[in-house]
Amino acid sequence: MPYQSIKFIQTGSLAVGGRLLAEDQRSVQSGAQRSNSLTLGHRACQGCGEALGARIALDACQRATGGKTIAVNATGCLEVFSTPYPETSWQLPWLHSLFGNAPAVAAGVAAALRAKSRDDVRVVGQGGDGGTVDIGFACLSGMFERNDDVLYICYDNEAYMNTGVQRSGATPYAARTATTEPVGPEPGNKFGQGKNVPMIAMAHEIPYVATATVSDLRDLEYKVERAMEFRGARYLHVLVPCPLGWGSAPESTIEVARLATQTGLFPVFEAEDGEVVSATPIRHRTGVRDYLRIQRRYAHLFKPAERTEMIDRIQRGADRNITRFGLLPADDIDAELATVGAGRAEEITS
Amino acid sequence: MLRQIEGSRAVADAVAMCRPEVICAYPITPQTHIVEALGAKVKAGQLRPCEFLNVESEFAAMSVAIGASAAGARAYTATASQGLLYMSEAVYNAAGLGLPIVMTVANRAIGAPINIWNDHSDAMSQRDAGWIQLYAETSQEALDLHIQAFRIAEDLSVPVMVCMDGFLLTHAYERADIPSPDQVDNFLPGYEPRQVLDPAAPVSIGAMVGPEAFTEVRYLAHARQSQALTLIPEVVAEFTKTFGRDSGGLVRGYRLEDADTVVVALGSVLGTIKDTVDELRGDGMRIGILGISTFRPFPSAAVREALGSDGRVKRLVVLERALATGVGGIVSADLRMALAGGGSGRAAEPVMSTVIAGLGGRAITRMSLRTMLAEAVAGALEPLSFLDLNKGLIEREFIRARRTRRSGPVAENMLRDQGLTARIG
Amino acid sequence: MFQVRIHGRGGQGVVTAAELLSVAGFTEDRHTQAFPSFGSERMGAPVVSFCRISDEPIRTHEPVAEPDALIIQDLTLLHQPGLLDGLAADGYMLVNSTREFGELGLDEYAARMAAERLLVVPATQLALEHMGRPMPGAPLLGGFAALTGQVRLESVVAAIRERFSGAIAEGNAAAAEAAYRFVDDERRTAGHHAGVQEG
Numbered sequence: 001m002p003y004q005s006i007k008f009i010q011t012g013s014l015a016v017g018g019r020l021l022a023e024d025q026r027s028v029q030s031g032a033q034r035s036n037s038l039t040l041g042h043r044a045c046q047g048c049g050e051a052l053g054a055r056i057a058l059d060a061c062q063r064a065t066g067g068k069t070i071a072v073n074a075t076g077c078l079e080v081f082s083t084p085y086p087e088t089s090w091q092l093p094w095l096h097s098l099f100g101n102a103p104a105v106a107a108g109v110a111a112a113l114r115a116k117s118r119d120d121v122r123v124v125g126q127g128g129d130g131g132t133v134d135i136g137f138a139c140l141s142g143m144f145e146r147n148d149d150v151l152y153i154c155y156d157n158e159a160y161m162n163t164g165v166q167r168s169g170a171t172p173y174a175a176r177t178a179t180t181e182p183v184g185p186e187p188g189n190k191f192g193q194g195k196n197v198p199m200i201a202m203a204h205e206i207p208y209v210a211t212a213t214v215s216d217l218r219d220l221e222y223k224v225e226r227a228m229e230f231r232g233a234r235y236l237h238v239l240v241p242c243p244l245g246w247g248s249a250p251e252s253t254i255e256v257a258r259l260a261t262q263t264g265l266f267p268v269f270e271a272e273d274g275e276v277v278s279a280t281p282i283r284h285r286t287g288v289r290d291y292l293r294i295q296r297r298y299a300h301l302f303k304p305a306e307r308t309e310m311i312d313r314i315q316r317g318a319d320r321n322i323t324r325f326g327l328l329p330a331d332d333i334d335a336e337l338a339t340v341g342a343g344r345a346e347e348i349t350s
Numbered sequence: 351m352l353r354q355i356e357g358s359r360a361v362a363d364a365v366a367m368c369r370p371e372v373i374c375a376y377p378i379t380p381q382t383h384i385v386e387a388l389g390a391k392v393k394a395g396q397l398r399p400c401e402f403l404n405v406e407s408e409f410a411a412m413s414v415a416i417g418a419s420a421a422g423a424r425a426y427t428a429t430a431s432q433g434l435l436y437m438s439e440a441v442y443n444a445a446g447l448g449l450p451i452v453m454t455v456a457n458r459a460i461g462a463p464i465n466i467w468n469d470h471s472d473a474m475s476q477r478d479a480g481w482i483q484l485y486a487e488t489s490q491e492a493l494d495l496h497i498q499a500f501r502i503a504e505d506l507s508v509p510v511m512v513c514m515d516g517f518l519l520t521h522a523y524e525r526a527d528i529p530s531p532d533q534v535d536n537f538l539p540g541y542e543p544r545q546v547l548d549p550a551a552p553v554s555i556g557a558m559v560g561p562e563a564f565t566e567v568r569y570l571a572h573a574r575q576s577q578a579l580t581l582i583p584e585v586v587a588e589f590t591k592t593f594g595r596d597s598g599g600l601v602r603g604y605r606l607e608d609a610d611t612v613v614v615a616l617g618s619v620l621g622t623i624k625d626t627v628d629e630l631r632g633d634g635m636r637i638g639i640l641g642i643s644t645f646r647p648f649p650s651a652a653v654r655e656a657l658g659s660d661g662r663v664k665r666l667v668v669l670e671r672a673l674a675t676g677v678g679g680i681v682s683a684d685l686r687m688a689l690a691g692g693g694s695g696r697a698a699e700p701v702m703s704t705v706i707a708g709l710g711g712r713a714i715t716r717m718s719l720r721t722m723l724a725e726a727v728a729g730a731l732e733p734l735s736f737l738d739l740n741k742g743l744i745e746r747e748f749i750r751a752r753r754t755r756r757s758g759p760v761a762e763n764m765l766r767d768q769g770l771t772a773r774i775g
Numbered sequence: 776m777f778q779v780r781i782h783g784r785g786g787q788g789v790v791t792a793a794e795l796l797s798v799a800g801f802t803e804d805r806h807t808q809a810f811p812s813f814g815s816e817r818m819g820a821p822v823v824s825f826c827r828i829s830d831e832p833i834r835t836h837e838p839v840a841e842p843d844a845l846i847i848q849d850l851t852l853l854h855q856p857g858l859l860d861g862l863a864a865d866g867y868m869l870v871n872s873t874r875e876f877g878e879l880g881l882d883e884y885a886a887r888m889a890a891e892r893l894l895v896v897p898a899t900q901l902a903l904e905h906m907g908r909p910m911p912g913a914p915l916l917g918g919f920a921a922l923t924g925q926v927r928l929e930s931v932v933a934a935i936r937e938r939f940s941g942a943i944a945e946g947n948a949a950a951a952e953a954a955y956r957f958v959d960d961e962r963r964t965a966g967h968h969a970g971v972q973e974g
Binding site: 107 | 372374399401404409417418420421422423443548552555558562
């Protein structure tokens, strides 16, 4: 097949529809054959990143499996908004059991399929960050350790949104939630930067770990399809902004997700057998202020007065990611260093 | 084939012959021997196709079983005590989803204080989880009940818990007639699920249901479980025809014909009670036994029928291996409801005494049973009593608690009073 | 019904001994039941196991309180409180020891008992000799067969061969056979000394 270089026309959004590409290079969503796994009629909020992420991911999985995907869902927003009695938005076999057991239930489905010699049918487990990094964590780790043939997708919106925006183990530093109110000397979430499950997944040395966001849907599709090329436990961590919980505009979901990547706060990468094999470079390096400012969950960092120390701490976290995952080419780092001034060089390069 | 075999191994043999396709194992005493034996069979290729998963918790064990069952596989696991409590959320979920999982519960006490020995607190804590509960009297019956359990579960799409006394049955070597695989195959057809995750015909299982239909969903679960009251006797009849022995059922009477005093109990203690009753009958006491084999659904009509409606039975002694703290008996409450359900025209209800016995592995001896039953026949048994209760030990703790605010941990105080630190055995 | 209580320490095969005895009885078409005293399975901790042998089906599931025979696998347990509880005057006791019964410090107790029913057997020695491991269970069962006549030696050996295989089975069987001969001799001698007719 002749090589065709891909030219991104809509440079502002990265949301390339794909109709300008050859048939086999087009996105799943641009095809008439897309499966609409999560179809219309669900009850997600306007601008819901999770609904978008789940739809894109499962459609990609359906393409990869020839329409033979079974989905297992943890309790959470996705489960609730997709199956309001007596309706369902799922167009693939779908099972919801409990909040904390989706990885184990998915492992059970995979075991049944193995016993029945149905290796053509594949299993996806999915849940939000609460169901994944907190209450479902033991089941997730067990599934990884046994290397069960399950792709587990975490749609991370960085708090318990279904119950009204409470702090989870994935809630980042300084973020306001209903249980980390922006009051007192340390407003917002006072812990680290949230439990880093992609790294924990890599520590299990499972075949494939990747991160993605809803700002780059082609990348999300690619990673799902790539994941389906492996057998065994696979983990995909997708950042999905939540307009309600983050206090961002519904129409800004894609933009917020993109800023998370362009600041370095959310590194986008792939790992195989515990080693990083690729990272998506930052295209327009952005300071964290631009990301924080458009989310009301961080409003206390700017009003009544700017909390520079807290913002700096967040910036250092972003910088560390940039170094750790090599998100900027080396000469870009030098250029960047010139702009941020002295005293930061060690942190960025070490 | 007759064999002298450990109860756990007999059960493992029976389960293997039922051809489960997914088995989940997490170790907890005294259930471990069962899943160990099954694991060996799978690893040796004697049980195929079967996936044996070593999971990271009981919660995961039941969750894996849920996934497997929903994907159309025959699923099995076993647990006990804390393990059953740890999986409790998933236990309820399996029943709510209508998945016919079979699980052995090797009955054991619940801590604190931690205790590995037998009583029925674990299974009793899950009595309203929506599972059918069968209780075995002997190793043979435990073996038989597992074969019946898969039949009952899959026929009704309701999960079944087979309860066998931890250690007393799981670790005892007794004679058991092990059926042939052909016999089991004839009795137990392949699993045909009512609902299954199938890409060719996608369904959503486990959707949310609000107030508009939740009561109806629950009612249907109740109705479905109640069908077991009709189904179980049929399954037993067929079992008897296939295997040549009568096993399980709703209730089992022993020397009830002319009994004015009836002991009600579950599990392996029934054998000890039978020996005791035979002795007391020799002394002229008209005592009979009503064994509850099916505890969920509660066989109210069968209980009423067994006890007769002519007022012949004057006294009921309910021997319970679990305690509803602050209330007393658990089985007793269901019995009362069953007897009250007989409608008018019945003779006066028998006087009921609840005896809490055998908690945390305390042996229930014939000697103690004799004394207690003689008291019952003499009309001297309290409505609620504790067999072989060491009153001195309790009195000392009461005194301590009265005298000092910081009286310390109760369990340790009692061990010190007994001159024991950690007696085993 | 004949009831046996076995006392030993975790790791000595106390539970296995009771199970083997029940299988031996089963091979003679008798009803048997064996079970442990259900402790935590720690090496070296005192362990008790039970076995019942009967011509009728065994229904009871209570521990053996009044044994017809005691088997003491570990001499260090001999003076533990409760060890001898429930043993009737015509009961049997078999102790794993290289010393004579008279040297065990049980004279006062033994005086009330039938002397030819209280015997020792150097089970650990025999086990070491025949299989190179200090597991006294099998030889004690061989001795038990000789002492009580409740099961035949061949049944004990059959139970051993059913449970174990290869050199371990053969070693255990040989140790059981040696112990049988030892106890049989002791029994005859003791019976002779006590002026009791054999039979």
